[in-house]
Amino acid sequence: MKKLLMGNEAMAYGAIEGGVQVVTGYPGTPSSEVFTSLAAMAKEKKIVAQWSVNEKVALEVAAGAAYAGARAMVTMKQVGLNVAADPLMTLAYIGIKGGLVLVVADDPGPHSSQNEQDTRRFASFAKLPVLDPADPQEALIMAREAFEISEKLGLPVLLRPTTRTCHVCQDVEVSDAIVPTQEVTGFEKNPGWVIFPSLASKRHSWLNQQQDEARQLFESSSFNRIDPGTGRQGIIAGGVAYHYVKEALDLLGLDIPVLKIGTPYPLPVNLVMKYLDKLDRVLVVEEQEPVLEDQLIQMVFQHRRPVILRGKYNRLVPREGELDTGKVKEIIANFLKIELSDHKKVLNSPPLPVRPPILCAGCPHRASFYVFKQAALGTDAIFTGDIGCYTLGNMAPLHAVDTCLCMGASITIGSGLQMVEPNKKIVAFLGDSTFFHTGLPGLINAVHNQAKQTVVVLDNRTTAMTGHQSHPGLPRTAIGEPVEPLDIARLAEACGVGFVRVVDPYDYAASLEVARQALAFEGVAVVVMRRECVALVKGGQTARVIDSEKCLDCGLCIEELGCPAIARGEEGPVIGDTCTGCDLCRQLCPTGAIIERGGAE
Amino acid sequence: MRLDIVITGVGGQGNVLASRILAKAAMEWGLPVRTSEAIGMAQREGVVMSQVRMGEGAYGALIPDGSADILLGFELAETIRGLAKLKTGGVVIANRQTIFPVSVSLGLSQYEPEQMISYLENTAAQYHLLDATALAGEAGTYKCTNIVMLGALASLGILPYDEEHLKQVMLDVIPPKLRDINLRAFALGRQALGGE
Structure with missing residues (x-):
C-alpha cells in the first residue's frame, strides 16, 4: 500500500515493521516527527513511547530496554547526540541484546540548528555502524532492517537522515502485514554488563573485530548499489546526494557509473574495489564531512589503486551547507571539465523585504x-x-x-x-x-x-x-x-x-x-x-485595534515590541488580522489609543 | 508526464497544506511524487517555500533553480523571491496580498508593492494575479487563501489530474466542518482566473 509520508513518518512505519517495542527521545528539528508518529501509534501497536528529559536519559532508558532483549529506538537531532555521547561511547563496548537503533537527524545548511556536525563521523568515532538514507522510502527500509543489523552485530546502530529526508514527502510503500510481537528474554545477570577497566580492554578488542563484521555485512547490503554506465570516470554518492547526482547526470545527458552508498561506516571495501576496477578517476559527492572520501583515500592507498579521487580535499565539493542538483551539476561539470551551455538566469528584482522567522503575534x-x-x-x-x-x-x-x-x-x-x-x-x-x-x-x-x-x-x-x-x-x-x-x-x-x-x-x-x-x-x-x-490557544481573547483619534503615532508599539500583528499604515500603526489579543501593546500605549476590537469607542 | 511546482509564501499561510493536497492528489492518480517543505524553527512570519514534484523521473525532493513549471505565490514579495526557481516560460499564479514584515515597519528593509507587480509583469512569460486573500475572506476566512490559490491553479488545466480529483482530495484532507468554506474558496479561485 502506498502512503504519502514524510521521511520521519516513514522511519516510524519502518520501526513498526522492524518490531520496535520501546521508543524514547528528546525533540529536536528535524528529528521530532519520528517519535511523535510512533507515539501516535503506540496504543494500537502496543509499544512504549516516552519522551525523555534529555538525549542522555533517552539513550540510557532505551539501552536498558535493549539489555532486557527488547527492540528499542531512540530519536534525537545531531547535537542531541553530544548530550548522549557519554552512554553511547561505552555502550559500544558493552553491546546490546535486543536491537537498538538511534535515529539521529543531521541538519546541513543548517536550517534549524546551531552547527552542521556530521553524525556519520560521530558513528565512526564511536565505532558503530551507520545507515544514510537517500529518501523516505529507503529510510523506512533502513529503520526496519536496522534492528536485525543491530542484533546480528550486538551493537547499537545509527540511522542518520538529513533534513531533506526527514522533512520531505514521498509516495512510500508501506506494509500492512501485522508484525508478530517479539518474545523478550529478559535481563540476564552476568559480568558483561559492568564496565570495569579490565572488561573495557577486552571489549575494545571485540569492538574492533566487529568493525570487520559490520563491513562484511554491508558488502552485500541492498543499501549500496552500482548503477552501471560507460567510460573510465565515475561518481560515488552518499545519502541524499545520490538523487542530486542522478538528476544532474540526467540534465547533463551523461551515462557514467555511479556507486550509491547507504552504509557510510564501515564502508564495504570489496564493493568499492570492484567498482574502482574499471575506473581511472572518481568523484565523491557527499554532504558535510568527507566521511566516504577519507575511507576511500585510505582504501585506495592500502590497495595501491592508481585511481584519482576528487571531492572535498581539492575543494570541488563544499564541506559546508547543503548540496542540491544545481550545485552538483556544476561540480560534475568541473570534475569532467565540461562547459555548461546553459547560463544562469540573472534576476534583477526590486529590493525584497528581509523576512526572518520571528516571535509570533501574541507570543x-x-x-x-x-x-x-x-x-x-x-x-x-x-x-x-x-x-x-x-x-x-x-x-x-x-x-x-x-x-x-x-x-x-x-x-x-x-x-x-x-x-x-x-x-x-x-x-x-x-x-x-x-x-x-x-x-x-x-x-x-x-x-x-x-x-x-x-x-x-x-x-x-x-x-x-x-x-x-x-x-x-x-x-x-x-x-x-x-x-x-x-x-x-x-x-x-x-x-x-x-x-x-x-x-x-x-x-x-x-x-x-x-x-x-x-x-x-x-x-x-x-x-x-x-x-x-x-x-x-484557540480563540478566547479579543483582538485589539487602534483608535486613530487618540493615537499620536509615537511609534512605541512598533519600535519597542516588533509584534508582527502591528504594521505601519498611512496614518500611524495598524493592528492586523493576526492579533491574538495578548494585550501587551494596550498596557504600554501612552495615550490609551489601543482598545478591544468591537469595544466601546 | 513531469511537473514541478513551487509554492512560496509567509509562515502561517497554509503553504504546507497546499503542497500536501497537490502531492496526495498526484499519488492517488498513480504518479510518483516528492515534496519538500519548511518545517520547524518558528516558521511563522518567516519565508516559507514548498516544492512538489510529480511524475516519472522525480529524483530528490528539491527542484533545481530555473526549472519549476509553476510558481504559486501566496504573498507578493515572496512570489518575486520564488521566481529564481521558475523555468523560462513557466506559469506564475500570484496573490496580490502583501504582508509587511516587522523589518519594514522598523525601517530596516524596503517593500514597494508597485515595483513588485511591474517587475512580475516584465519578467514572467505567463502570469495571473488575483486577490486570493480577499476572495478567501469572501468565502469565510482569510485562512483559506491557500485553497483559493489551488482553485485558481486547477482552472488552468495544467495539472496531470482533473479538477474534481483535486477537489475530492482537498475535502478528504480538510476537517469536515470547514468543507463548505473551502469549497467556496476553491470555486472563487477558479472563477478569478476565468473558470466557470
Missing part, C-alpha cells in the same frame, strides 16, 4: 523579554539565552538575547560571566522544556557556588519550537496519559533558590514589579513567566 516571550529589559533599563545587564523559540528574542527591536550556545547554557554561561564581571546584572532566559533538559544542573551549580543572577523560565507549557511536545512540567505524557506535573517553582525552591516567583507575562505591571525585585535580590532568583504558547 508570551515577547512580553517577558520586554519586562526584563524595562526592569534592567539603565544598567548594563547581560541577557544570556538558550535554545528554543525564545532565541528569536535576539532580533530587533527586542535585542534581549546576548548569548546562545547550546541546550541549558543560559544559566551556566551567566554564572561564568558574573564571576568575571561581578557588578553586572545577569539575566538568564530559558524555556520550560530546556529547564528540565539541562537547565537544572546549572541552577544547582549556581546556587551552590553562590552566584548572583536572575533565572527567567519562559514557561509556555510546551516544547514549542519543535512542534509542541510534552515535558515533565505538564500533566500528560507523550502518549497523552495523565500524569502529575513537576512544578518548576517548587523544584527551584528545593534547589535552595532564595527568591522564586511565578507571574503571568501578559500582566505587565505585576511582571515588572517581580522583575525589579528579582534583579535586586542578592543571590539566585528564579522567575517563572507562565503563560501557554499562543500557537496552542
